[in-house]
Amino acid sequence: MAIERASIHFKKIAVSAFFLFFMIVAMASFSAAQIAPRWEAFGGYSYRLFDAPTIGFANRANLNGWNAEGAFNITTEWSIAADVSGHYGSQLTLYNFMIGPQYSWRKDKSKFFGHVLFGKAQNTVNITTATRGGVESVGRSVAAGGRVRPGLDPAIHLANPSGLPQHTHVRELAKRYTRFDRVGVPLQTHRPPSEALTYRGHGVLHQNL
Amino acid sequence: MTRSNRFSLVLTVLGLALCLGCGSSATHIAYITVPSLNSIAAFRVSDSSAHFTSIVGSPFLAGTSPSAIMAHPSGKFAYVADQTSNDIALFKIDSTVGSLQEVLPRTPTGLTPVALSMDSGGTFLLALNQVGNTISAYSIDAGTGALKPLGVPVATFASPTAFSLTPSAKFLYVLNPNLGSVTIYTVASGVLTQASAPITVGSVPSAITVDPSEKFVYIADAGASTVSVFSLNSSTGALTFLNTIATGTQPFSLLVSGMFLYVGNTGSTNISVFSVDSTTGVLTQTTNSPFSSGGAPSFLVLDPKGKFLYVGSQSGKTVSALTIDSSTGALTLTAQSATTNFAPGGMALTK
Numbered sequence: 001m002a003i004e005r006a007s008i009h010f011k012k013i014a015v016s017a018f019f020l021f022f023m024i025v026a027m028a029s030f031s032a033a034q035i036a037p038r039w040e041a042f043g044g045y046s047y048r049l050f051d052a053p054t055i056g057f058a059n060r061a062n063l064n065g066w067n068a069e070g071a072f073n074i075t076t077e078w079s080i081a082a083d084v085s086g087h088y089g090s091q092l093t094l095y096n097f098m099i100g101p102q103y104s105w106r107k108d109k110s111k112f113f114g115h116v117l118f119g120k121a122q123n124t125v126n127i128t129t130a131t132r133g134g135v136e137s138v139g140r141s142v143a144a145g146g147r148v149r150p151g152l153d154p155a156i157h158l159a160n161p162s163g164l165p166q167h168t169h170v171r172e173l174a175k176r177y178t179r180f181d182r183v184g185v186p187l188q189t190h191r192p193p194s195e196a197l198t199y200r201g202h203g204v205l206h207q208n209l
Numbered sequence: 210m211t212r213s214n215r216f217s218l219v220l221t222v223l224g225l226a227l228c229l230g231c232g233s234s235a236t237h238i239a240y241i242t243v244p245s246l247n248s249i250a251a252f253r254v255s256d257s258s259a260h261f262t263s264i265v266g267s268p269f270l271a272g273t274s275p276s277a278i279m280a281h282p283s284g285k286f287a288y289v290a291d292q293t294s295n296d297i298a299l300f301k302i303d304s305t306v307g308s309l310q311e312v313l314p315r316t317p318t319g320l321t322p323v324a325l326s327m328d329s330g331g332t333f334l335l336a337l338n339q340v341g342n343t344i345s346a347y348s349i350d351a352g353t354g355a356l357k358p359l360g361v362p363v364a365t366f367a368s369p370t371a372f373s374l375t376p377s378a379k380f381l382y383v384l385n386p387n388l389g390s391v392t393i394y395t396v397a398s399g400v401l402t403q404a405s406a407p408i409t410v411g412s413v414p415s416a417i418t419v420d421p422s423e424k425f426v427y428i429a430d431a432g433a434s435t436v437s438v439f440s441l442n443s444s445t446g447a448l449t450f451l452n453t454i455a456t457g458t459q460p461f462s463l464l465v466s467g468m469f470l471y472v473g474n475t476g477s478t479n480i481s482v483f484s485v486d487s488t489t490g491v492l493t494q495t496t497n498s499p500f501s502s503g504g505a506p507s508f509l510v511l512d513p514k515g516k517f518l519y520v521g522s523q524s525g526k527t528v529s530a531l532t533i534d535s536s537t538g539a540l541t542l543t544a545q546s547a548t549t550n551f552a553p554g555g556m557a558l559t560k
Binding site: 053054055056057058090091125127 | 236251252253262263264265266267303305306307308310
């Protein structure tokens with residue numbers, strides 16, 4: 001059965017953005033001193049709280065999934081980050097593909113950074129009707145977030161800079177971005193490999209085309 | 210901190226995050242037939258505010274010109290009478306989303322089914338066939354919702370337009386506006402037997418309903434713009450006239466809730482509210498009645514909590530929500546409504 005598809009125009013924009021990212025990667029030269037690595041990668045488990053009542057569900061949906069992000073450091077402060085995630089529920093499947101600028105502030109072995117990402121959100125509701133095998137919505141995604149990467153013993157830096165537990169920080173994001181919460185736990189750390197754990201929070205706004 | 214303690218802390222944080230996502234607001238689902246679109250519009254409705262949220266995938270395709278709709282008491286199935294294709298469509302209701310999935314094939318009825326009725330246990334379904342002048346009866350499979358005919362359709366008098374089944378499912382009252390009459394049938398597990406000759410009840414009887422206590426039957430008369438009260442004999446089903454009271458212009462819908470009777474007046478575009486004396490059946494119009502209905506009312510449906518009255522308006526192409534004052538029966542139009550873009554035919558709610 002047919003599933004509704006996104007507009008071709010928006011697909012072209014998304015593909016173009018990813019090509020631009022890879023072009024910058026291929027053409028840039030690393031001129032600064034070797035303070036920051038050229039590449040940084042992040043991947044791990046991700047939890048997403050989906051505002052399902054807005055599409056007629058009775059309750060919000062707790063979705064489990066994964067998240068992968070890569071950052072190419074143009075300078076020691078500025079990077080381009082690309083983020084991909086997938087989240088799954090019994091009747092919901094959500095994919096996000098985003099890219100955008102990232103600013104990092106590094107001190108000693110610690111790093112604080114924030115980014116604003118833009119891209120595509122592809123959501124599928126797994127219901128079967130007389131004419132469709134599922135309902136798919138493809139729209140824009142905007143994400144703003146940040147991360148604290150502890151420089152010393154991670155046990156001391158489990159809180160965010162404000163001193164509050166990280167889950168409260170995520171909740172505050174949800175109040176500003178009315179759609180989603182997300183908490184991620186990495187399976188692989190950034191370089192240098194001495195840091196064992198980081199926490200991240202994101203608010204993601206999904207807008208249907 | 211050791212690695213295992215760190216991992217435990219991670220799980221604790223995640224658990225707290227999950228708990229932040231817990232909890233839900235109470236809702237019910239409204240299914241509204243839209244005959245012009247051959248579809249059913251589905252909305253999730255807040256129990257507290259009557260806010261309508263369209264359910265993903267809505268509207269759902271039905272047969273040709275769906276009119277009456279009923280939800281099975283289990284909340285698992287919905288039945289839709291298709292006036293032009295002369296059949297009943299069965300839908301399975303998704304318990305999480307509330308979406309509808311039709312189960313084919315459809316069940317044939319007589320010509321032009323305009324009304325449906327079901328017993329409170331959901332064991333049988335009746336369809337009133339206006340052009341065919343018959344009533345079709347079906348048993349309902351509790352597991353699949355499938356319909357199975359109970360004998361051949363039972364004949365009625367010419368052009369029946371409405372009927373009402375008593376809560377005990379012992380008697381069925383069928384309106385014949387052309388004759389100005391009502392016909393009584395006894396019901397035994399869905400099998401119908403005519404119990405009496407037609408009884409004259411008015412000039413153009415337009416709506417009928419039985420009160421939940423089975424003591425009274427109310428019949429609206431669109432020609433005289435009145436509503437009449439009859440006492441109901443619980444042994445024979447016989448009706449005895451008690452009194453008549455004036456309503457707004459062209460009453461076409463009735464609803465009894467608690468101690469109040471609500472009458473939808475299509476001509477005067479409002480709703481008359483009457484208190485009911487539980488002993489004598491005497492109707493008394495409440496203070497400030499009639500109330501604004503948000504459009505010419507074509508059907509009235511009570512929400513499961515008894516807090517709101519939903520009013521379908523064919524001219525307004527909407528279903529509006531009105532709050533009910535439980536002590537006075539007074540109605541107040543809220544800002545909540547469901548837009549169907551075309552005239553709604555009927556409405557059913559699930560809890």
